[in-house]
Amino acid sequence: MKKFFAVIIILTSILISCTKNKEGCTPIAATDEKPAIIAFCTANNIQYTEHSSGIFYEIIDAGTGITPTINSRIFIYYHGTLLNGSQFDAQADPTQTGWYLNSLIDGWQKGIPLIKKGGRIKLIIPSALAYGCTGSGAIPANAPLYFDITLTDVIP
Incomplete structure (x- = not known):
């Protein structure tokens, strides 16, 4: 029985070491x-x-409506580019968004609450607060990102 548990512990250790970055x-x-x-x-x-989180931003329009919180559902227009100008994503129809802020990248979670409904912000997000060293789709690993975002609606 002791040998069985020893084998289980060794196999578990090997499995855990394989799940690293x-x-x-x-x-x-x-x-x-x-x-x-x-x-x-x-x-x-x-x-x-x-x-203080490490993001850089410029508020173009602070907005006048509701300020989103981490648990808010947000509707936005946006476009995202790499710092070399290559666009990797855009959304011109805010009805297609409707995302919960707490499910989005850390940089958006920090930056979007800086404006209110109707506001517009430019966010420049270090890779550690975006997709990090893994990247995502057209976004390479360790890529800082630029977003121009207009917050069209907030559901608290």
């Missing part, structure tokens, strides 16, 4: 991406503010 996946600290983000903001005339 994707091979070669090394996250980049937000502070390491800061120079590239500042250069992007400067080149694109973004009058940025640095948030």
